[in-house]
Amino acid sequence: MDIQGKKVVLHDMCLRDGMHAKRHQISLDEMVSIASGLDEAGMPLIEVTHGDGLGGSSVNYGFPAHSDEEYLKAVIGAVKNAKISALLLPGIGTVDHLKMAADLGVSTIRVATHCTEADVSEQHIGMASEMGLDTVGFLMMTHMIGAEEIVEQAKLMESYGANCIYCTDSAGYMLPDQVQERIALLRSELKPETELGFHAHHNLSLGVTNSLVAIEHGANRIDGSVAGLGAGAGNTPLEVLVAVLDRMGADHGIDLYKIMDVAEDRVTPIMDHPIRIDRDSLTLGYAGVYSSFLLFAKRAEAKYGVSARDILVELGRRRTVGGQEDMIEDLALDMAKERGLL
Amino acid sequence: MAEKIRAAIIGPGNIGTDLLMKAMRSELIEPVWMVGVDPESPGLARAKEMGMKVTSEGVDGMLPTMREDGVQICFDATSAYVHAENSRKVNEQGALMIDLTPAAIGPFCIPPVNLSDAVAEKCMNVNMVTCGGQATIPMVAAVSRVQSVSYGEIVATVSSKSVGPGTRKNIDEFTRTTAGAVEKVGGARQGKAIIVINPAEPPLIMRDTIHCLTDDEPDQEAIRKSVDDMVAEVQKYVPGYRLKNGPVFDGNRVSMFMEVEGLGDFLPKYAGNLDIMTAAGLRTAEMFAEEILAGRFSPSAA
16 A cells, blocks of 8 residues: 555544543643644644534533533644644534634534435535635445435535535444445545545444545545544554654644654543443444444443343344434333333 | 315425315315426426426516416425525415414414404415424313313424424424414413434324323313314314324323324325325415405405
């Protein structure tokens, strides 16, 4: 594999995807400390939002320790060079949230939909793009459909005004060949000036490998998170990816030792549990399940006595999509009744 | 045959056609007009076959004769953009308007919760909120009539095939309108609405989750009874409205997990989200019709 000299923009997720793993309870001080460390290490983009995007604060997904507004204000005020992005899922957040984030000074809005439902993003992508923001169309759970269908949906987002399209492996399910096929086709079918991104979850331990495959086939933005802090078994651990990119001669602009230190000294200490591939996060990757379902399934196991693995496998079988966290307690109740536990 | 109130349906699409099929069975409503804008519309052709008067010239095509045809109730199943104009025109002809679009220029109406208020106020325009609102707000109200609810949140999950282009283009309207009605009609001090679209095949039946946070410790027995009573009220017009699980009590959280299966008149059964709108619209019309027939209400131009 040759990615020598390729320019890669890394985008850190630990203050957004990592919110899932922290049940949205990261403190403002922790956010500022991690973001400043990343800034000093040369991270160009840092995402800061509730795990489920702007407006995600809810019973369904979890109430955060602070509002999106408070987090964004604190981080934007603390970084010198890094730009800050916010995630928005239509159906959860609205253009009002988008305006709030833009007013606070985010540079990038990422509008996320399930991979087949890009047409719900028209008003949000349109507005972000009109405001002159770096506007990303973020297609989730892309393992569930073929490359041609992804291209169709990506073109919709491109037509609404997205200047960058993400192919997202929300379940950490994709094998390297599947990443290659999707990214290569997107690269050949989208406008040459449209940027292409890849977002992985490390549930099958393929985060780094799949990111390299994506870069090789035309992705120029790669998501990851320092120390892997993210949903499921976490995202592509960025300090590891940086070390590998370094050895392969890719152009990433990050100071390896500094990012290693952020991982070790600032991110790992705030983890509530080790972010690793345990049997449940492995099940996410094996069964193709949205990674943020992990802790919900574990809590349902504790409450209703049905194994998280069984719940997750069933959620995969039913082809649930991102955002259906409310299914988990409902399903656990059904399964507990069937098994005579209730 | 008992006397019925004559009605017109504006918008011969999937919703309008499903509504027509339901209205044909009504003991209180007699649909007489189907109004469209496209002469080639299959919905208009179907309505004509079913004996309706039809026009493809929009509301204007019906206005000259709607009084002599005795139309006293109209349903608007078109779009929020043209609703206000449609409503003004039919109101001038002395017909009240039941709004199935998200325009919401009239008061929100969730039949088992506040329909009697709208009827008592002799409203000339009522709005049916959203599909998610119809499916969930009765449950919020079932809790809030027992004790105060500081926060009500609803999550509606619908099949991809049942979400039309209008909703997709303006999905924020769904979240905003529904959240507003969770407060105004549901009785929660703060409302939140989430919609998730799932493309699975075969399409999933509409499911809804309702979370309420009560100010004080939930009175479990009273809430269970209130919820059961409310489910029975909704089942009167949507027989496939089911409480699957719950109420689950967890501290001050009260959660209900619902499934809404449609009657499968014109729309497929999984599209309970659309069925509950047409059924609630018709239910609303029937309540007004009862008042009109009893001589307690005479719709008229303001």
